[in-house]
Amino acid sequence: MNATALPLPAPRRDSLGARAVRQFRRDRTGMVALAVVLGYLAAAAGVWFGWWATDWGALTGTKWEPASAAHWFGTNIIGQDIFARAIYSTSVAFEVGLVVALAATALGAALGAAAGYFAGSWLDEVLLWFMGVLEAIPFYLFVAAVAFALQDSPWAMQVGMIATFWIGTARLVRGEVMKLRGIEYVEAARAIGLPSPVIIARHVLPNTTHILLVQASIAFVGAIKTEVILSFLGIGIRDGVSWGLMIEESTKEVLAGFYNNFLAASLLMFGLVMAFNTFADALQDALDPRKVG
Amino acid sequence: MPIAQYALRKLLAGIPLVIGVTLVSFALMVYFGPDRTYELLGKNPTEEQIAEVRSQLGYDRPFAERYAGFLREVVTFDFGYAATGEPVATLLARTVPVSLLLILPGFVLGHLVSLGLALLAAYWRGRVADRLIMALATVGMSVSFVIVMIGFQIVFGSSDWLGWFPVRGWSTDSVGEYLRYIAVPTLATMFVAIGYDTRFYRALVAEEMTRDHVRTARAYGIPEARIFTRNILKNCLIPVITRVMFSIPSVAVGGSLLIESYFGIPGVGRATYEAIITGDQPVLKAVVTLTAILFVLVVILNDILYRVVDPRVSLE
Numbered sequence: 001m002n003a004t005a006l007p008l009p010a011p012r013r014d015s016l017g018a019r020a021v022r023q024f025r026r027d028r029t030g031m032v033a034l035a036v037v038l039g040y041l042a043a044a045a046g047v048w049f050g051w052w053a054t055d056w057g058a059l060t061g062t063k064w065e066p067a068s069a070a071h072w073f074g075t076n077i078i079g080q081d082i083f084a085r086a087i088y089s090t091s092v093a094f095e096v097g098l099v100v101a102l103a104a105t106a107l108g109a110a111l112g113a114a115a116g117y118f119a120g121s122w123l124d125e126v127l128l129w130f131m132g133v134l135e136a137i138p139f140y141l142f143v144a145a146v147a148f149a150l151q152d153s154p155w156a157m158q159v160g161m162i163a164t165f166w167i168g169t170a171r172l173v174r175g176e177v178m179k180l181r182g183i184e185y186v187e188a189a190r191a192i193g194l195p196s197p198v199i200i201a202r203h204v205l206p207n208t209t210h211i212l213l214v215q216a217s218i219a220f221v222g223a224i225k226t227e228v229i230l231s232f233l234g235i236g237i238r239d240g241v242s243w244g245l246m247i248e249e250s251t252k253e254v255l256a257g258f259y260n261n262f263l264a265a266s267l268l269m270f271g272l273v274m275a276f277n278t279f280a281d282a283l284q285d286a287l288d289p290r291k292v293g
Numbered sequence: 294m295p296i297a298q299y300a301l302r303k304l305l306a307g308i309p310l311v312i313g314v315t316l317v318s319f320a321l322m323v324y325f326g327p328d329r330t331y332e333l334l335g336k337n338p339t340e341e342q343i344a345e346v347r348s349q350l351g352y353d354r355p356f357a358e359r360y361a362g363f364l365r366e367v368v369t370f371d372f373g374y375a376a377t378g379e380p381v382a383t384l385l386a387r388t389v390p391v392s393l394l395l396i397l398p399g400f401v402l403g404h405l406v407s408l409g410l411a412l413l414a415a416y417w418r419g420r421v422a423d424r425l426i427m428a429l430a431t432v433g434m435s436v437s438f439v440i441v442m443i444g445f446q447i448v449f450g451s452s453d454w455l456g457w458f459p460v461r462g463w464s465t466d467s468v469g470e471y472l473r474y475i476a477v478p479t480l481a482t483m484f485v486a487i488g489y490d491t492r493f494y495r496a497l498v499a500e501e502m503t504r505d506h507v508r509t510a511r512a513y514g515i516p517e518a519r520i521f522t523r524n525i526l527k528n529c530l531i532p533v534i535t536r537v538m539f540s541i542p543s544v545a546v547g548g549s550l551l552i553e554s555y556f557g558i559p560g561v562g563r564a565t566y567e568a569i570i571t572g573d574q575p576v577l578k579a580v581v582t583l584t585a586i587l588f589v590l591v592v593i594l595n596d597i598l599y600r601v602v603d604p605r606v607s608l609e
Contacts, residue, residue, distance in 0.1 A: 129309055129313060132310050132313070133313035133314050136313075136588040136589075137317065137318060137584070138550075138580065141577060141580065145321035146321060148321070148322065148325065148572065149320075149321045225438075229439055229551060232439045247437075247439055254443060254451075255451065257453060269440070270435055270436055270440070273436075274431065274432065274435035277434060
């Protein structure tokens with residue numbers, strides 16, 4: 001290094017990732033949204049560590065108590081604390097969102113990359129056919145059928161979501177990999193005799209990270225929103241409590257003029273989804289230089 | 294290639310898809326699905342009675358044979374009887390029109406309003422109006438459909454609030470009654486759809502506006518309004534068509550499931566929901582198969598529309 005000999009500043013040579021982080025940190029809305037999401041995550045982590053909301057199932061009050069110091073959001077129809085239930089549900093939302101987002105994105109990346117790398121082969125054809133088949137089955141019916149087939153396992157909802165959410169990611173990754181496989185460095189890797197799985201895993205897939213990050217964030221929000229609908233319909237979360245179950249419970253209350261349960265679950269859910277959507281937008285802006293803002 | 298020939302070829306290519314859908318749904322819903330033996334038996338059945346019912350239901354036969362039977366029903370459109378004793382064909386003929394009447398106004402209006410808002414936002418790109426429209430769209434996208442449904446029902450239906458429209462139910466006795474009953478579900482559908490669609494359409498229009506041919510047209514002094522319709526809107530048509538077309542199968546069959554079961558509307562969505570809850574397989578079978586066929590038809594129609602909109606697209 002002869003940095004001392006040259007007074008000129010060394011040209012900034014940072015990776016795409018570092019540039020994306022810098023870009024993201026300049027986005028004020030995105031940073032606020034990220035802070036809100038982290039606040040929710042802290043609330044969820046507290047539940048996992050057993051610091052709070054442990055008495056979400058206990059009958060700590062009487063029917064429909066208004067908000068008070070003891071019950072911040074009041075109590076529900078059978079006298080459970082709505083605040084504790086809403087906070088506990090936050091952790092359930094994160095569990096569902098994280099599991100589905102990670103599994104669906106990983107599956108989409110692996111299958112999409114395989115289809116794209118071997119585009120035109122029988123493997124690609126079979127995968128495309130399978131994606132088409134899964135897309136053509138109505139989603140709620142599919143989840144219900146998965147629930148039956150898994151004999152009412154508590155994971156049925158998650159399995160149903162993972163089994164369908166990977167398709168969007170796989171299609172995008174497939175397209176990107178088809179572009180990447182013609183580039184020289186991939187050809188060079190093939191020429192020196194690296195096996196295809198190694199080329200895909202080490203040289204092709206890392207270049208789809210921008211797609212995977214955005215898709216994972218979309219899947220996270222999608223899973224949380226879908227949980228609410230499925231639980232509301234009675235084919236989602238089976239035991240415990242979740243925002244969807246709270247809203248389902250509240251339909252008996254709102255017509256009697258008691259809104260606390262409905263508002264608590266709705267507002268908490270809206271806050272998280274809104275913050276995460278905004279965060280995902282900022283992420284997309286930071287990662288995709290071609291996107292027109 | 295003539296369009297009819299093209300459509301026929303595509304129709305044949307759609308066969309593997311329909312077969313796949315029936316295979317997956319057979320495996321999930323019938324083979325691993327709920328065992329209905331004891332539902333059909335009386336109290337304290339004997340071994341022989343159990344065996345007889347099981348053989349009637351086909352539980353004692355191998356997978357391939359049972360799947361072949363399932364496929365035969367699908368091909369001949371003979372879906373048998375729902376658990377209520379009503380033929381599935383009659384049930385569909387009764388419920389599908391209700392669903393279409395319920396969903397169509399919101400579907401059409403939702404897309405039109407979204408497209409309008411997206412054009413305004415893109416036209417004022419970067420200004421306050423754009424930011425406001427996009428912020429509202431993100432709000433619409435972030436509220437759960439369930440919440441909108443319940444919230445709108447309270448605000449528009451409950452007598453404590455506005456009380457303009459019925460809380461739930463369905464009537465087609467007169468046009469006025471029909472409009473009164475679809476008002477709240479339609480508003481709820483539009484609210485959520487506008488969130489997603491406006492963002493999608495704006496991204497499309499905004500990207501199209503930065504194209505070289507648009508800049509060239511502007512340099513030639515072509516009026517802005519004409520650039521908008523000729524150079525921008527026309528080029529956006531293909532993704533718009535795809536989005537509208539591909540939402541048809543789910544909207545026509547499954548999309549109204551939530552609204553119909555919540556508002557007590559006797560459409561195919563509620564029938565499907567009840568079939569899910571009770572494990573009524575003939576109904577589920579029919580709904581899944583028909584959606585798959587609709588899906589294939591939509592793909593074909595979509596390709597043909599591409600050809601109509603963009604002469605560069607070849608049907609080869």
